[in-house]
Amino acid sequence: MKIKLLFQFLSVVVPVLACFSDETPSTSPSLLEEYPLTSTKQLPLPHKMLYRAHPWHGPALGERAPEIVNCYIEMAPVCTLKFEMDKETGILKVDRPQKYSSFCPTLYGFLPRTYAGSRIGEYTSLKTGIPGIGGDKDALDVFVLSDNTFLNGDILLRARPIGGFRVLDSNEADDKIIAVLVDDAVFGNIKDLHECPEKVIDQMRHFLLTYKDLPEKDKKGKIEIHSLYGREEAYEVIRRGYLDYMDYISLYQQ
DSSP: OHHHHHHHHHHHHHHHHHHTOOSOOOOOHHHHHHSOTTOOSOOOOOHHHHSOOOTTTSSOSOTTTTTSEEEEEEEOTTOSEEEEEOTTTOOEEEEEEOSSSOOOSSEEEEOTTOOOSHHHHHHHHHHHOOTTOEEOSSOOEEEEEOSSOOOOOOEEEEEEEEEEEEEEETTEEOOEEEEEETTOTTTTTOOSGGGSOHHHHHHHHHHHHHTTOOTTOOOOOSEEEEEEEEHHHHHHHHHHHHHHHHHHHHTTOO
């Protein structure tokens, strides 16, 4: 009995004393034997240390959502290619070269853990008076305004929604949230869409109406901007997008 108590005492005291030691703990010889300096074998680490989170499903929408949200950025204003996230792998891929010389005027990406499903479609029908609209079955897109220079996408940032474009693409709801980078020196103090410079809104509108057009075809595009809306309505769209997302992923848990 006394020996058992002694072992219990040592099992508690020895690790505590080790915390106060100035010596660097030595690596297990067996681990070094299995994984020498030139080893190319995968270490037995936890999954969170081995694999990058999927940009759509990994990051949270934000602990202060919908007032402040996380945004995954696919494209920067300097991009001459259209990038988008591959849904299966989460890797940022080249979708196509830009067809015209104009660029996306702002950072552009999507809101993690959102999905344009039935709730988004119903809300768009309610606001437009057009029955039977469905969501486009993608994450909610977002323009992020910033005075800072970004040279590439594939980044995560925090932004404050101020409004959005109510967009119909082939009779599907394809809302574009407009947000400002948190603490941005130029745009950071904008709280609602009516405070945003009209020229900036015109640039985003022009991009949406032209980026899918083909130069060789004189044909009206399928994209229609029905209206603009402000901050409170953007919050409602985000809330519905999150609920649609929860419905979407629940299908994979059954």
